[in-house]
Amino acid sequence: MPGTVQAIERAAAILRTLAGGPGRLGLSEIARTLDLAKGTTHGILRTLQLVGFVEQDRVSGQYQLGGALLHLGTSFLDINELRSRSINWADPLAARSGESVRIGTVLEGRVLVVHHVFRPDDTFQTLDVGALLPLHATALGKVLLAYRAGGPVPELERFTRLTLTDPRALSGALEGVREAGWAAEIEEFLLGQAAVAAPIRGYGGLVVGAIGVSGPVDRLCDSHYRPRPSLVGYVRDAARAISRDLGATR
Amino acid sequence: MSEKYVVAIDQGTTSTRCIVFDRRGQLVSLAQQEHKQHFPRPGWVEHDAMEIWRNVERLAPRVLSRAGIGLGQVAAVGIANQRETTVIWDRRTGVPVGRAIIWQDTRTDALVHALGDARDAGAVSDISGLPLATYFSGPRLRWMLDHTPGLRARAERGEVICGTMETWLIWNLTGRAQHVTDVTNASRTMLLDVRALDWSARALDFFGIPRAMLPEVRASIGAFGTATEGFPGVRIGAALGDQQAALFGQTCFTPGEAKCTYGTGSFLLLNTGAELVRSEHGLLSTVAYQIEGEPAAYALEGSIAITGSLVQWFRDQLELISSAPEIETLARTVADNGGCYIVPAFSGLYAPYWRSEARGVIVGLTSYITKGHLARAVLEATAWQTREVVDAMNTDSGLTLTTLKVDGGMTADHLLMQMITDVLDVPVVRPLAAETVSLGAAYAAGLAVGYWPDLDGLRRNWHTAAQWMPAMDPRLRTTEYANWRRAVERTFDWIQPA
Ligand SMILES: Nc1ncnc2c1ncn2[C@@H]1O[C@H](COP(=O)(O)OP(=O)(O)O)[C@@H](O)[C@H]1O
Numbered sequence: 001m002p003g004t005v006q007a008i009e010r011a012a013a014i015l016r017t018l019a020g021g022p023g024r025l026g027l028s029e030i031a032r033t034l035d036l037a038k039g040t041t042h043g044i045l046r047t048l049q050l051v052g053f054v055e056q057d058r059v060s061g062q063y064q065l066g067g068a069l070l071h072l073g074t075s076f077l078d079i080n081e082l083r084s085r086s087i088n089w090a091d092p093l094a095a096r097s098g099e100s101v102r103i104g105t106v107l108e109g110r111v112l113v114v115h116h117v118f119r120p121d122d123t124f125q126t127l128d129v130g131a132l133l134p135l136h137a138t139a140l141g142k143v144l145l146a147y148r149a150g151g152p153v154p155e156l157e158r159f160t161r162l163t164l165t166d167p168r169a170l171s172g173a174l175e176g177v178r179e180a181g182w183a184a185e186i187e188e189f190l191l192g193q194a195a196v197a198a199p200i201r202g203y204g205g206l207v208v209g210a211i212g213v214s215g216p217v218d219r220l221c222d223s224h225y226r227p228r229p230s231l232v233g234y235v236r237d238a239a240r241a242i243s244r245d246l247g248a249t250r
Numbered sequence: 251m252s253e254k255y256v257v258a259i260d261q262g263t264t265s266t267r268c269i270v271f272d273r274r275g276q277l278v279s280l281a282q283q284e285h286k287q288h289f290p291r292p293g294w295v296e297h298d299a300m301e302i303w304r305n306v307e308r309l310a311p312r313v314l315s316r317a318g319i320g321l322g323q324v325a326a327v328g329i330a331n332q333r334e335t336t337v338i339w340d341r342r343t344g345v346p347v348g349r350a351i352i353w354q355d356t357r358t359d360a361l362v363h364a365l366g367d368a369r370d371a372g373a374v375s376d377i378s379g380l381p382l383a384t385y386f387s388g389p390r391l392r393w394m395l396d397h398t399p400g401l402r403a404r405a406e407r408g409e410v411i412c413g414t415m416e417t418w419l420i421w422n423l424t425g426r427a428q429h430v431t432d433v434t435n436a437s438r439t440m441l442l443d444v445r446a447l448d449w450s451a452r453a454l455d456f457f458g459i460p461r462a463m464l465p466e467v468r469a470s471i472g473a474f475g476t477a478t479e480g481f482p483g484v485r486i487g488a489a490l491g492d493q494q495a496a497l498f499g500q501t502c503f504t505p506g507e508a509k510c511t512y513g514t515g516s517f518l519l520l521n522t523g524a525e526l527v528r529s530e531h532g533l534l535s536t537v538a539y540q541i542e543g544e545p546a547a548y549a550l551e552g553s554i555a556i557t558g559s560l561v562q563w564f565r566d567q568l569e570l571i572s573s574a575p576e577i578e579t580l581a582r583t584v585a586d587n588g589g590c591y592i593v594p595a596f597s598g599l600y601a602p603y604w605r606s607e608a609r610g611v612i613v614g615l616t617s618y619i620t621k622g623h624l625a626r627a628v629l630e631a632t633a634w635q636t637r638e639v640v641d642a643m644n645t646d647s648g649l650t651l652t653t654l655k656v657d658g659g660m661t662a663d664h665l666l667m668q669m670i671t672d673v674l675d676v677p678v679v680r681p682l683a684a685e686t687v688s689l690g691a692a693y694a695a696g697l698a699v700g701y702w703p704d705l706d707g708l709r710r711n712w713h714t715a716a717q718w719m720p721a722m723d724p725r726l727r728t729t730e731y732a733n734w735r736r737a738v739e740r741t742f743d744w745i746q747p748a
């Protein structure tokens with residue numbers, strides 16, 4: 001994109017991250033959420049502080065939105081726009097994986113399904129756009145949680161024996177998601193079902209949604225009960241293609 | 251051995267896209283560029299043909315690098331294009347004479363009116379399979395010849411030549427070697443004998459168009475030369491009008507199969523096979539495609555001028571939303587249209603009415619109406635216009651549509667898709683390829699060079715990606731349809747003959 005300034009995109013992403021958090025956030029937490037270098041993040045935060053968009057707590061050194069921003073409100077990428085911009089990449093993902101594809105965003109502590117592509121086997125299926133799924137028990141949800149700094153901890157309801165209901169176990173799993181860049185769900189929500197998901201990033205690295213495939217464990221997983229690497233590759237490729245179209249730079 | 255691919259160029263009304271497809275018909279990479287819409291006067295719409303060609307030149311290397319492939323891995327290029335849009339250019343310099351005049355442009359209104367009274371008007375309609383309307387290229391060419399001093403003489407000497415967008419692109423892609431069109435695009439000019447598949451002397455006479463300026467007519471799937479620009483060394487295997495390309499991309503190869511593409515305008519096409527069906531209800535008879543050495547397949551078409559462009563108008567002129575998809579968000583803020591209807595007769599009304607003197611209306615306004623109701627009325631306008639062409643199609647063909655296959659940019663809009671299934675009372679299905687126009691061009695080009703062996707193989711690539719089922723109270727459907735028709739009547743006779 002000619003004529004755009006990356007630093008401003010990143011500043012906006014930082015503001016959104018602060019707006020989405022519970023209160024104050026530390027420098028390293030912000031940097032990690034956006035996959036930015038600490039030094040870069042610090043420079044932008046100082047600039048934002050200067051213009052009054054961000055305030056720093058003198059005691060803890062943590063950041064929060066500044067008073068100047070209060071009337072600017074908080075609106076994320078419109079969900080219908082996210083669907084429109086993803087549709088070209090969600091279709092090939094379904095074709096290559098042979099599985100159904102869903103795209104989700106966060107709505108009131110749950111995953112809102114904003115796009116759904118049928119498994120391409122021409123069996124009868126129904127659209128579940130608009131459905132709500134648990135954040136902690138699904139691959140889509142774990143991706144969305146992993147990249148959301150300091151969001152409220154969801155209620156960890158148990159769906160199967162394998163659902164992560166211990167906050168520490170969940171936080172460890174989310175750390176793993178951030179390291180790997182994708183999330184798996186294996187019989188944690190529905191018995192016999194598995195899923196793989198990866199983050200969709202907008203400008204500045206801001207995670208605006210997650211895209212994933214789901215299906216029976218015996219199709220999605222290898223003999224070690226892990227998602228097939230080729231499948232993970234397809235999901236991450238699709239996520240990256242959408243991110244690039246949305247203006248993410250990396 | 252390195253894998254081979256097919257590239258499609260989709261030269262659309264709002265943007266130009268280049269897409270790389272793999273052997274399974276799946277999108278590998280995409281590059282897209284919008285071009286400027288010029289509205290110099292009410293009813294006039296123009297594009298800069300040079301800007302469009304430059305976009306293609308820029309998009310070609312970009313789409314290949316995004317796919318990570320080289321020119322040697324491209325088996326063929328196929329072209330799909332906005333139809334009826336017409337440009338004249340200098341054969342020697344390659345510079346267009348003025349801007350391209352777009353299919354939605356209504357400047358030929360008075361000319362069409364006058365020609366309608368001329369002897370032979372009925373015969374030309376019969377030869378070309380089209381009603382006399384501002385929509386088609388023939389009147390547009392005549393207008394350009396009449397309004398540019400000296401142009402007619404230069405056209406007669408063959409110094410300036412003309413074409414629709416595929417002709418312009420192929421001429422540039424082949425380094426000015428090929429001045430050609432395909433039967434589907436030619437069938438939108440009113441100059442083609444739609445049965446003989448060549449220019450009609452009688453129609454050329456009627457419009458006063460010198461034959462020397464016209465391109466050679468070829469089968470859609472065959473040989474259009476080898477590119478020297480854009481994709482140097484790659485064969486151009488196919489050219490089709492975008493709507494015919496979408497019919498092909500939806501693999502509607504058998505008589506009775508139909509699709510509707512929702513883009514700037516919307517177009518329902520029904521394959522009628524080797525038989526040319528003349529409509530009694532305002533549909534067009536058009537060529538669906540022709541494979542070189544085989545007889546042409548024909549189609550009945552219901553053309554709707556304004557659907558997606560009503561959303562664009564809402565975004566760009568009224569500035570009530572900042573992106574097209576937000577129309578759905580806004581429309582979902584209310585439960586119904588609040589009694590408000592928008593009939594977007596911006597370019598007159600196309601099928602099934604063909605009223606070029608009609609202009610748009612918003613009716614049912616009260617203090618109760620919010621922008622949410624207007625957004626709903628925008629989407630409902632697309633649904634009801636679809637209902638009107640489907641009704642005409644059912645009556646003309648004697649078949650009853652049992653499901654509607656859809657594609658195009660507006661199919662991302664779930665509220666709209668639900669409205670369409672509701673007003674038609676049949677399921678609506680979207681295939682696993684939103685870019686069906688491009689896919690059709692790729693399929694056609696791939697067939698031409700033997701990349702794909704036959705039509706049956708392509709059919710196996712078609713899968714359902716989404717389906718919507720009707721859920722509307724039949725009584726509500728009846729009253730709403732009646733309201734819509736009353737709203738449509740209010741658009742008639744707005745432009746008075748001067
Ligand atoms: N989510 C949406 N809801 C309604 N209209 C949309 C949506 N997304 C795109 N559009 C409309 O679809 C059109 C673009 O579709 P496209 O198939 O690319 O058109 P074309 O090929 O005619 O240029 C635009 O007119 C735009 O306003």
Ligand SMILES: [Mg+2]
Pocket residue numbers: 260262263492513687
């Ligand atoms: Mg198009």
